[in-house]
Amino acid sequence: MPKIKTHKGTQKRFRVTGTGKVMRRAAFQSHLLEKKSGKRKRGYARQHPVAPQDVREVTRIAPYL
Secondary structure (H helix, E strand, O other), X not given: OOOOOOOHHHHHHEEEOOOOOEXXXXXXXXXXXXXXXXXXHHHHHOOEEOOHHHXXXXXXXXXXX
16 A cells, blocks of 8 residues: 655644644744734744644644654
8 A cells, every 4th residue: 555645735834742742833923023022922933732623634634744
């Protein structure tokens, strides 16, 4: 049976930690940043875990993350 192809867009957007959690980048940090506080922007800068209901779909379309 052939290998499953990885969805390349998903591969670029998500990372798996050593403990197996799927992490993502936060939204709202590409533009219109002047009006956002530094505290808010620092919160966007860190990686966020993917919601539990979405992990299965991410791992299905990118099985070799």
